[in-house]
Amino acid sequence: MRVIEDYHQVLNDLNPKGVALGNFDGIHRGHQSLLKILKKECAKRNLLPSVYTFQNHPGTILKSCNRSVYPYKITPINLKEKIMDKLGVDLLFLDKFTQDLMHLSPSEFAKKILVDQLKAKLIVVGEDFRFGYQASGDVSLLNRLGEILGFHVIIAPPVLEKDVKISSSLIRNSIEKGDIETANRLLGRPFMMLNQVEKGFGRGKKMGFPTANLVLEPYQLIPAEGVYATQVQVDNKVYMGATSVGKNPTFNANEVTIETYIIDSNLMLYEKSIELYFYTKIRNQISYDNIDALKKQIIEDVHSIKHYLQNKSPMIL
Ligand SMILES: Cc1cc2nc3c(=O)[nH]c(=O)nc-3n(C[C@H](O)[C@H](O)[C@H](O)COP(=O)(O)O)c2cc1C
Numbered sequence: 001m002r003v004i005e006d007y008h009q010v011l012n013d014l015n016p017k018g019v020a021l022g023n024f025d026g027i028h029r030g031h032q033s034l035l036k037i038l039k040k041e042c043a044k045r046n047l048l049p050s051v052y053t054f055q056n057h058p059g060t061i062l063k064s065c066n067r068s069v070y071p072y073k074i075t076p077i078n079l080k081e082k083i084m085d086k087l088g089v090d091l092l093f094l095d096k097f098t099q100d101l102m103h104l105s106p107s108e109f110a111k112k113i114l115v116d117q118l119k120a121k122l123i124v125v126g127e128d129f130r131f132g133y134q135a136s137g138d139v140s141l142l143n144r145l146g147e148i149l150g151f152h153v154i155i156a157p158p159v160l161e162k163d164v165k166i167s168s169s170l171i172r173n174s175i176e177k178g179d180i181e182t183a184n185r186l187l188g189r190p191f192m193m194l195n196q197v198e199k200g201f202g203r204g205k206k207m208g209f210p211t212a213n214l215v216l217e218p219y220q221l222i223p224a225e226g227v228y229a230t231q232v233q234v235d236n237k238v239y240m241g242a243t244s245v246g247k248n249p250t251f252n253a254n255e256v257t258i259e260t261y262i263i264d265s266n267l268m269l270y271e272k273s274i275e276l277y278f279y280t281k282i283r284n285q286i287s288y289d290n291i292d293a294l295k296k297q298i299i300e301d302v303h304s305i306k307h308y309l310q311n312k313s314p315m316i317l
């Protein structure tokens with residue numbers, strides 16, 4: 001898959017494209033179904049299956065920049081690239097959402113971005129897709145613009161779960177509550193993180209449970225504080241993990257860290273990237289009076305996580 005961040009990189013690319021439009025945070029079952037339609041229709045028409053999305057969330061440019069406008073990301077860019085690639089997308093255009101772009105009317109967006117830059121012959125979107133200045137364009141306008149500008153529009157039917165449309169915001173809420181089972185059902189795969197490992201304080205090692213501490217991306221979504229059963233992929237191998245998300249209250253730390261004890265193994269992971277797949281939250285964080293009590297609890301955690309994961313076949317990307 002080719003990833004581009006600047007339209008100059010496609011200016012000389014005359015390949016006609018089929019383009020899916022949207023934010024695609026999480027790449028959940030709704031997004032996956034839309035991308036499947038994109039691939040199938042592109043194959044029929046001999047078009048390059050492509051996705052147009054933004055590298056920065058539109059909320060970064062809009063004035064009222066609060067959490068609901070600028071949500072934390074289920075899939076930061078590096079993870080989005082990996083998943084899109086696995087799903088068979090050929091070209092991923094990570095455009096910058098700027099003041100200039102924000103002020104394009106729907107017809108200017110269709111002409112300048114979709115036709116002139118991307119050479120789009122097919123557009124695939126969901127039925128509630130909006131585009132152009134102040135989200136003033138909808139799918140019926142997109143259809144009319146397609147007739148004038150020479151592209152076909154396909155509306156992907158909504159994917160529902162118990163009569164509710166699957167959406168990134170529903171998944172974000174579940175992860176923030178620690179309800180990983182619901183998030184995973186809506187995602188169609190385990191909620192995952194792909195991050196580098198950094199050095200912690202070395203306390204885990206002293207306790208006999210060394211942990212891989214993640215370097216978090218800005219605005220990366222973090223699950224509710226607690227202890228989770230996870231699987232870890234490093235160098236194409238899969239391990240069971242006991243992951244702690246929280247402020248390590250026993251040690252009065254004040255920053256949330258995500259750290260994983262990779263069960264029954266002893267790996268050197270500093271500066272490597274690991275993939276962490278979340279399955280279930282087993283308990284809340286507890287502030288212990290002494291380290292022995294915490295150690296005893298972690299031994300129990302490892303035991304129950306092994307039991308929980310024993311029949312889970314790895315769902316690794
Ligand atoms: C499975 C697991 C469960 C944990 N549970 C708690 C907990 O309940 N309370 C707590 O204060 N720290 C908990 N921790 C975090 C430890 O305090 C942390 O791993 C230790 O401080 C090591 O930090 P370091 O990697 O920065 O050295 C847990 C860690 C693991 C691996």
Ligand SMILES: Nc1ncnc2c1ncn2[C@@H]1O[C@H](COP(=O)(O)OP(=O)(O)OP(=O)(O)O)[C@@H](O)[C@H]1O
Nearest residue numbers: 022023024025030125126129158159166167168169
């Ligand atoms: N459940 C779904 N079924 C089918 N298509 C969907 C579904 N959810 C989103 N889409 C479509 O996928 C594309 C990307 O979706 P986008 O990420 O912009 O919205 P979303 O998933 O509804 O997220 P949010 O909850 O943040 O609004 C859009 O064209 C959108 O209409």
